[in-house]
Every structure is written in C-alpha cells, then in structure tokens.
Amino acid sequence: MRNYFLAGNWKMNKTPSEAKSFAAELKASLKGASHKLMVAPSFIAIPGVAEELKGSNILVGAQNMSNAESGAHTGEVSPEMLKDAGVDVVILGHSERRAIYGESDAFINEKVQLALNHGFEVILCVGETLDEREGGKLEEIVRTQTVEGLKNVSESSLSKVTIAYEPVWAIGTGKTATPQDADDVHAFIRKVLAETYSSDAAEAMVIQYGGSVKPGNVKELMAKENIDGALVGGASLKVEDFTAIAKFDT
Numbered sequence: 001m002r003n004y005f006l007a008g009n010w011k012m013n014k015t016p017s018e019a020k021s022f023a024a025e026l027k028a029s030l031k032g033a034s035h036k037l038m039v040a041p042s043f044i045a046i047p048g049v050a051e052e053l054k055g056s057n058i059l060v061g062a063q064n065m066s067n068a069e070s071g072a073h074t075g076e077v078s079p080e081m082l083k084d085a086g087v088d089v090v091i092l093g094h095s096e097r098r099a100i101y102g103e104s105d106a107f108i109n110e111k112v113q114l115a116l117n118h119g120f121e122v123i124l125c126v127g128e129t130l131d132e133r134e135g136g137k138l139e140e141i142v143r144t145q146t147v148e149g150l151k152n153v154s155e156s157s158l159s160k161v162t163i164a165y166e167p168v169w170a171i172g173t174g175k176t177a178t179p180q181d182a183d184d185v186h187a188f189i190r191k192v193l194a195e196t197y198s199s200d201a202a203e204a205m206v207i208q209y210g211g212s213v214k215p216g217n218v219k220e221l222m223a224k225e226n227i228d229g230a231l232v233g234g235a236s237l238k239v240e241d242f243t244a245i246a247k248f249d250t
C-alpha cells in the first residue's frame, strides 16, 4: 500500500482552548488510521495541541517559522521555541505567506535550511496563481519555487521534505484542479527534482496536493500516480471531514 501524508492546516482558526479540545476529538477519531497524519494549529495553540496529541499517530505542525535563530525579531517564533513546544513539521512558503506577507523564494529558502538544521520535517508549498497559469507561466513558477526553495538542501536531507503543490486559484475557493491537471504538475515537479538531484530522489519525494480537498474528492485525487497526500485547509476544521479524508480508503 502507498504511504500517503495527509495534513491539516488550520490557518488562523480555533482559539487555544478550541484547538485543544478539537485535537482530543481528532485523536479519538483517527485512532488506527494507516496514513501519515499531521495537524498545524496556530502558534499559540501548539503547546495545548501537542500535549493532547502526545503518543498519538498525529504529528504536530507549525504554519510558519522565523528565518532567524533568536534575538531582535519582534513577532517571530524561533525554531527552538517550536521544538520545545512539540512541533515535528514546519509548513513553509504557503501561498498566503507569499501573497499577503511578501515572502520571497530566497527568504523561504533560509527558513527551509534552518528548519532542516533543527531536525524538523518541512512541507514546502509551491503553486501558481490563476494569472500565471493563464499566462502560460505555470511551469516557470513551479520550477523556480521548487528549485529556489530547496537551494543548498542536500539530497540526503530531502527525505525530510514534502512538497505541497497548491494552485493558488484552488485554495479556499471550492475549485479543485482536476486530478489529471494536478497529477501533471506533480509529474513536472518530479522531473524538476530529477534534474536537480537524481531520479531516485525524485521518485522518493512525497508530493501533496492542496486546494479544496474534501471527503468527496480525496479518493480520486489520491488515486493518481504522482499525488502522495494532501494539505487540507477548510475541510481540516471539522472532525468528520478530516477523519473521512485521513481515513480514506484506496
């Protein structure tokens, strides 16, 4: 059986107490699930969620991380803080960070390297906007975000990296890329990885799809050869929906 990685990104939803009780419900309902699972609460909810999920089959993610080790960086959260709070995986380069907060590929790459140096797993998000897709720039954008995001990351560290392909126009809109469209882009990302590293590394890379994944479309998406998991936003906020996604049957 393929090893899928199904992750929930709660974005800026759920207070610390809501997140903690939600995690307790998820822990019970996801018991025995066979896929690799993760949830990413807001920074402030992480300690409570990590405490709740200790010893469970659900990893704890952070939605972002500082590019600096420590010091005068008002409002930022360092790798050591995340480690101490119980984080296993860090999501970096999410399109909302790129679009709203102006994060560049070089800046994201600093964070990727720092997170890997601190022993975290990384989910590196890449994806094109509708204008870029319609302007014929899909491949250029996805290639640049992948290659620049992984700059100076060695092939041996790649086993700690997951790529999440999230077409920006499909995020939170209810529009999903067709499974075939998504698979084509995933195959392209693998080609880029094979050119940059090796075909073995490209084959082994876990590539998640993100963008309006729901209980009703997860199976069809995951059936595709190059889709190895999902990064789920909206549908990860309800126990029944995320459980149906996380326990989908091939």
Ligand SMILES: O=C[C@H](O)COP(=O)(O)O
Residues within 6 Å of the ligand: 009, 094, 166, 170, 171, 172, 173, 174, 210, 211, 212, 213, 231, 232, 233, 234, 235
């Ligand atoms: O990180 C998750 C993605 O942005 C997808 O969000 P969505 O499932 O609400 O479309």
